[in-house]
Amino acid sequence: MNVLIYGSGQLAQMMYLSAVPLGIKVFAVNVADHTVVDPISKIKLDMSIEQAIDLADVLSVEFEHVPEDLLEQAQSSGKLYPSMEAILTGADRVREKNVLEKLQIGNSKHQIITHVDQIDEAVAQLGEKLILKASRDGYDGYGQWRLSNKQALPELKQQLAELDLQTVPLIAEQMVPFDRELSLLGVRSLQGDIAFYPLAENLHYQGQLHVSVAPAPAIDSQLTEQAQSAFTKLANEFDYVGVLAVEFFQVGDQLLVNEIAPRVHNSGHWSMQGADTSQFENHMRAITGLPLGNTQANGKCAMINIIGCDDYSTDLLSINNCHLHLYGKSVRAKRKMGHINLTGQTYPELAEVMTTLAKYLPIEHFPKLLDEADKLAQLD
Incomplete structure (x- = not known):
């Protein structure tokens, strides 16, 4: 094959x-x-x-x-696999928003901007706290602009006036006061079978994913059902085959879709050590017609991205339940150089491994690590 x-x-x-x-x-x-x-x-x-x-x-x-x-x-x-339609939808926020609206899947209130003067109407309708996102080619915080108040609007409009918004529109979204960010990875086979990984909690810094914890703490059946329902609607709409990631904002007991990724995803890297079958193997299984593998988590897992540095100590490999994955790239600011997967049977045990790992890292490049370890240490 x-x-x-x-x-x-x-x-x-x-x-x-x-x-x-x-x-x-x-x-x-x-x-x-x-x-x-x-x-x-x-x-x-x-x-x-x-x-x-x-x-x-x-x-x-x-x-x-x-x-x-x-x-x-x-x-x-x-x-x-997946289809061109699914791939193009993941690449274009206008397509993405249209599909979410069509399927009645909750997402942030928004307007599509094809001329800079439409931002005034967006402020009137959505409020003065907005995030504007390029509809294409934006990732890891690039292609995004934030408006915190009306006083900053003239300067923002002047900045955006240089863009060709007819070719690449903006999505003006109401800035959501979310509690946290979550993602669900699922996989759908050629035969239409679906398997879900547990929801992961994602911690971002400057628009870039730094830490994922799976299973996410404090998840009830209602949140899981919301996430899986959104995934299933999208997967069925595209007759999807392979791994699909759906990113959410959690606002109270409601999940709003932030974006979708029609592929294996950074927030699913934990599955390489934290699940019986990784997202990568399950994608291969799905697209080649093999049975899907078990997606349940084995205990608790954290994935820590290595971003823009290579001055960590490889002695971190001496830590039990610690696994290093390097991508063979030269160092560049904000570049993902690799990731580290950590596992434990409980959240406090995972927190202990995270705290030990920090001793081997240039901690300024891992700004979310110790705070998250402190939080997990308090959980049952």
């Missing part, structure tokens, strides 16, 4: 590593230069994309920002 992944970054690498024990061969497309590469070494392979598509039994993606000409070619093969 051969699988071709569009995108050749760390997610393709981790899919490759999960596929090897299943007898599945994975190769990847570098979408920047339209070459076919080995997902681990990044060495170019002696084949064209057309030849790779012919060789592959299944095509998939590691991220949603794949050029549309490549997606059209992939979709026309009849081998692409």
Whole structure:
């Protein structure tokens, strides 16, 4: 069985590593230069994309920002999972909002902005605290602008006036006073079977995910049912195959969808050590027609992103229940260099491992780690 992944970054690498024990061969497309590469070494392979598509039994993606000409070619093969429609929806906030409204899935109140003067109307309708998001190509806090009060509106409009909002509209969202951020990863098979991972709690810093804890603390059946209902509606709408991530704001006892990601997701990396079957293996299973694996968490798990640094001590590997995953990248500000998975049977046990880990890290690059450990230490 051969699988071709569009995108050749760390997610393709981790899919490759999960596929090897299943007898599945994975190769990847570098979408920047339209070459076919080995997902681990990044060495170019002696084949064209057309030849790779012919060789592959299944095509998939590691991220949603794949050029549309490549997606059209992939979709026309009849081998692409998830579908081009699902991928494009994940890549475009206007499409995403339209689908959420169509399916009556709760999300932040919003307006679509195609001209800078429409921001005045958005303020009138939604209030003066807004977050404006580029509808395409925004991630990790990029392509976002915040409005805290009306006095800052003229300066913001002047800044946004330089953008081509007809080509790439903005989504003006009411700034939600959420209690926390959660995400649900699920997987849907070719046969339509669905399996859910437990909800994860996500801690962001400067718009970028730093820590995920799974299962998220203080989750009741009502929150789980809301999240799984939203996932199921989306998965059925797209006849989805593979892993799908849905990110939420929790506001009291209500979940509002923040965004969707039609792929394996950073907030699911904990599953590599924290579940019987990782998100990467389950994606491979789903798109190749194999039975889905067990998604239940084995105890408690934390995933800590390594961002913009490499000056940690590899002696952290001496810590029990600590697993290091590096992506082989050169250091750059805000760049995800790898992640660390920690496990424990209870939240206090997990907190103890997190606190020990901090001794091996340049803590200024891990601003959420110790605060989260303190919180988890107080839980049963």
